[in-house]
Amino acid sequence: MNDHPRDACGVIGLYNVPEAAPVAALGLHALQHRGQESAGIATSHAGRLHVYKGMGLVSSVFAGDAARRLPGSAAVGHVRYSTAGESSAANAQPLTGRYAGGEAAVAHNGNLADSQRLCNALCSGGALFQTTTDSEIFLHLLAHELAVNDKEIGRILALAGPAFAVILLFPDRLIAARDPLGYRPLVLGHLGDGLVVASETCAFDQIGAVFEREVEPGEMVIFDENGRHSLFFAENTPTPARCLLELIYFARPDSLVFGETxxxxxxxxxxxxxxxxxxxxxxxxxxxxxxxxxxxxxxxxxxxxxxxxxxxxxxxxxxxxxxxxxxxxxxxxxxxxxxxxxxxxxxxxxxxxxxxxxxxxxxxxxxxxxxxxxxxxxxxxxxxxxxxxxxxxxxxxxxxxxxxxxxxxxxxxxxxxxxxxxxxxxxxxxxxxxxxxxxxxxxxxGEYRAAPGRSDRLKAEFIPIPL
Ligand code: SF4
The missing domain is CATH 3.40.50.2020 (Rossmann fold)
Incomplete structure (x- = not known):
């Protein structure tokens, strides 16, 4: 019935913010216009990840003290509208998994334009997908490419291709990144001594955070015990292709998106x-x-x-x-x-x-x-x-x-x-x-700028397991 296209999610990430989960829930309320099908938050505490998510609006998923029961000062939150994969509890984000680098949680806004080929390549290498959303590809890329340190994680972001604004949470750090063409928005700020990223600045206004700048296309911002630092993971820096429909329709009128209100x-x-x-x-x-x-x-x-x-x-x-x-x-x-x-x-x-x-x-x-x-x-x-x-x-x-x-x-x-x-x-x-x-x-x-074909760059060799 809706005569408008619909967006594909909102994300928020917090690092070094006391009781991060309730703050993330508050921020997700402000991002609710970006997705109403499911909501979820993952936190890290004492070397472990904790996650709570469900179908419905933020207000119903996080009714009562659901957010308060998630411990930790780092969190990633997500509201979903399904574009790739059906609307189901299994597809609600953040998605979590365990691989060679330990536990990881992913919250993704966008669609990976090359998802089918990436998925096929990963499955042919033995990957077992648990959901039907392309966001799960990030977890499989981490595992498949044994991406543990920041540089290796940058490599898998380059493989993923557009379009993404993604937040990855690990027990020891949080990483926020935008694809090299910068289709989807992602902004960066601070809250007291803590650091915040979100799809739109309206989430910052909601939680009292201060906007600093956008995460740049092709940039990954790493928050860890040493503070904040950036890596640019793209091989080159193409002219961005920021989604104009964000400004025309999706973004809240009061946000700051791509430098515009x-x-x-x-x-x-x-x-x-x-x-x-x-x-x-x-x-x-x-x-x-x-x-x-x-x-x-x-x-x-x-x-x-x-x-x-x-x-x-x-x-x-x-x-x-x-x-x-x-x-x-x-x-x-x-x-x-x-x-x-x-x-x-x-x-x-x-x-x-x-x-x-x-x-x-x-x-x-x-x-x-x-x-x-x-x-x-x-x-x-x-x-x-x-x-x-x-x-x-x-x-x-x-x-x-x-x-x-x-x-x-x-x-x-x-x-x-x-x-x-x-x-x-x-x-x-x-x-x-x-x-x-x-x-x-x-x-x-009708002219599509990004035609990524990076699945061919996945590590080709698999180590055979002796039977
Ligand atoms: S402007 Fe580009 S990214 Fe935005 S809705 Fe249109 S085709 Fe998609």
Missing amino acids: PHLFRRRSGIKLAQEHPADADVVVPIPDSGMSAAMGYADGLNLPFERGLIRNHYVGRSFISPGQEARAAAVRMKNNVVRAVVRGKRVVLVDDSLIRGTTTSALGRELRSAGAREVHLRIACPPTRHPCIYGVDFPRREDLLAHRLDLEAIRTLLNMDSLGYLSLEGLTGLFGNDADTFCTSCWS
């Missing part, structure tokens, strides 16, 4: 959209909550009134939403209600940040008209989404992407809009000036 970026994109596709209209209405910031910018750009013409009910869970045309229409009404006095007799510009399947948008257009809107013009603050993502964002199949199947006029007709305008790719990337080519735009352009 998403709310302000979205507002700028709305102004640009107004320049490219002005509408002769009376009022600008956002699709809540996703279109809010872009609609403000669009209204600013044309000096039009911005109004909340749709009100979202935040208490309707996804469980209420079932397939079928009538059920979908009812679900849209349950989730969003029209403010009649705002739209009656008006020419309305409806603004959203993206348009994927179009089902919700089309239903909202109908609701606005039946509430008395004279015209409904749709404006989308990103280009037509025609291609799926292979870097950790859950997209519908290519055939289900509205802009893949239909041209603009056909989309306008299908959605029953008086006019339709998308922000152009040039307009979108132009908002970054000289940094434009440091962002991934594959889901709009």
Whole structure:
């Protein structure tokens, strides 16, 4: 039912923070928008790892004193939305294992683009996978490559290929890393004398940590008894391919991501959209909550009134939403209600940040008209989404992407809009000036930058065990 792609997890790591697990749980609350299927925390204490995880929201998994029962001053936490592998308790993270280097826990945001080949290569060497998530590959790479010291761990990160922001916890240290193209975000800061990493700065705000900088693409930051140090594990430093959809949709508006505040970026994109596709209209209405910031910018750009013409009910869970045309229409009404006095007799510009399947948008257009809107013009603050993502964002199949199947006029007709305008790719990337080519735009352009093929570099020789 959701008309947006979904993200693939949020991660947080703490080192040298007293009672780290409850603090990690607090941080995970702030990252809940990145994944609602499962939540988990692993800690290290007295040379051992401890883990607790379960299906559901952070508030239900860590109800009561579940987090307090995890001892230790180092922790890694995870919230999951499944993109690779089904939604199941077995796939909940952090994943843990024991290998030549001792115990290890992994929390991963992203999808390993080369996961199938890596998995096949590892299985042919005898690996026994316990889950269906590609995140488990990190544990197998550690074991397979006998990666114990920091340099060896850097080598397995180079083998994994994009896309990842990953946190590895060992009994004696914590390692946070981003793939060399930096698809997914990861920020670094401190909390008192302790160190913190997280997918977004909103987690820092929640726990009172101070933001210092991003973990760089291709960087692994190691926290251990000697403090903090960095290694760059990539063979070369390619131009980054930071996920632009993080700024357009995923990241919380109040976070700092890739050096931008998403709310302000979205507002700028709305102004640009107004320049490219002005509408002769009376009022600008956002699709809540996703279109809010872009609609403000669009209204600013044309000096039009911005109004909340749709009100979202935040208490309707996804469980209420079932397939079928009538059920979908009812679900849209349950989730969003029209403010009649705002739209009656008006020419309305409806603004959203993206348009994927179009089902919700089309239903909202109908609701606005039946509430008395004279015209409904749709404006989308990103280009037509025609291609799926292979870097950790859950997209519908290519055939289900509205802009893949239909041209603009056909989309306008299908959605029953008086006019339709998308922000152009040039307009979108132009908002970054000289940094434009440091962002991934594959889901709009169809050009995929990262085509890693590193499974061939796994150690080829296995030591035969005499029978
Ligand atoms: S393809 Fe789209 S969603 Fe995927 S990483 Fe690139 S910009 Fe982000």
